[in-house]
Amino acid sequence: MCPVTSLCPSCMEEHEIQQEQVTEVNIFKGKPVEYLAKYEYCPNTGTYTASDDLIDENDLSLKDAYKKLVGLLTSKEIQGIRGKYGVSQKDFSKILGWGSSTITRYENHQVQDKVHDDVLRKVDRDPKWFLELLDRAKDELSQKAYYKYRKQAQKIYHNQRNRYLKDALEALYAKFCDNPSVTGNTKLNIDKAIEVINYLAANVQNLHEVKLMKMMWYADFLHYKKEKRSITGLAYVALPLGAVPEGYKTLLSFEDVCYEEIQYGENIGYKFYPAPGFQIKELTDSEKQTLDQIIDYFQHYSAKEIIAHMHGEEAYLKTEKLALISYDYAEKLSLIDS
Numbered sequence: 524m525c526p527v528t529s530l531c532p533s534c535m536e537e538h539e540i541q542q543e544q545v546t547e548v549n550i551f552k553g554k555p556v557e558y559l560a561k562y563e564y565c566p567n568t569g570t571y572t573a574s575d576d577l578i579d580e581n582d583l584s585l586k587d588a589y590k591k592l593v594g595l596l597t598s599k600e601i602q603g604i605r606g607k608y609g610v611s612q613k614d615f616s617k618i619l620g621w622g623s624s625t626i627t628r629y630e631n632h633q634v635q636d637k638v639h640d641d642v643l644r645k646v647d648r649d650p651k652w653f654l655e656l657l658d659r660a661k662d663e664l665s666q667k668a669y670y671k672y673r674k675q676a677q678k679i680y681h682n683q684r685n686r687y688l689k690d691a692l693e694a695l696y697a698k699f700c701d702n703p704s705v706t707g708n709t710k711l712n713i714d715k716a717i718e719v720i721n722y723l724a725a726n727v728q729n730l731h732e733v734k735l736m737k738m739m740w741y742a743d744f745l746h747y748k749k750e751k752r753s754i755t756g757l758a759y760v761a762l763p764l765g766a767v768p769e770g771y772k773t774l775l776s777f778e779d780v781c782y783e784e785i786q787y788g789e790n791i792g793y794k795f796y797p798a799p800g801f802q803i804k805e806l807t808d809s810e811k812q813t814l815d816q817i818i819d820y821f822q823h824y825s826a827k828e829i830i831a832h833m834h835g836e837e838a839y840l841k842t843e844k845l846a847l848i849s850y851d852y853a854e855k856l857s858l859i860d861s
């Protein structure tokens with residue numbers, strides 16, 4: 524391949540221009556800042572020169588090195604935050620309530636102040652807050668841009684929320700890792716647990732909280748009776764109204780667990796329905812078969828009837844109240860394991 528030659532500004536001859544990186548220290552805002560500068564080197568005169576583009580690039584490297592040094596976001600990091608939300612520079616400034624070219628300047632040579640830096644960091648880790656800011660700026664944005672940004676921010680928010688909930692549940696279950704008899708010899712699979720809830724909600728009419736919990740318990744225990752492993756890896760506590768999965772409140776907080784709140788006299792109950800677009804991705808055929816069996820058996824039971832049924836199970840009778848129910852009792856389950 525022919526080397527690309529151009530007119531050298533140093534010796535005024537045509538030759539290949541080499542770029543070299545040099546570590547430099549400059550005083551910026553009273554602080555010595557070390558950064559990598561780029562120069563063009565002329566072997567004929569032995570001198571380093573910088574084109575306008577390189578001068579610009581070097582200044583940006585200096586500013587970014589300074590930002591790093593004093594603990595501010597670099598221009599690339601600011602670009603990254605904006606890019607995550609898919610927002611234009613101008614619109615991002617509007618959403619934050621800043622001058623229209625503020626973000627453009629921060630992504631270039633201007634060093635942001637600490638207050639603006641804190642705002643950008645908060646936007647980065649708090650999509651819910653970004654959504655609030657977005658709503659506040661709605662009238663200043665085009666409708667199309669507003670809806671595009673909102674959709675993206677909601678996606679980030681839901682993913683973050685789900686990850687947070689998953690972390691919380693997994694932390695709760697970490698204590699069971701050496702105790703397969705309470706998780707049915709299965710590592711907690713939250714996606715499967717959510718699918719089980721949706722599958723039951725899709726196939727059982729008027730599925731309320733108490734009945735859902737009991738059906739989940741029966742499904743996990745019946746599956747353990749058949750295959751020596753539970754479906755979800757959930758551990759169940761023996762409460763006065765029967766078995767309830769450990770961490771069930773967290774489980775109900777996932778976006779894909781859908782229910783409506785219904786007032787019963789003084790109390791509020793949850794009625795479950797399948798998540799929009801629900802599809803089975805994790806459950807195996809044999810797990811689905813177990814669930815179908817549980818649905819066939821219990822779908823017409825009232826909450827009272829299923830509680831009464833559970834109160835007759837040896838697993839429940841022999842477990843102290845508020846203790847975890849051992850899957851060893853699955854052997855004695857009243858349901859046949861066909």
Ligand SMILES: [Zn+2]
Pocket residue numbers: 531532533534535536538565566567568
């Ligand atoms: Zn030269």
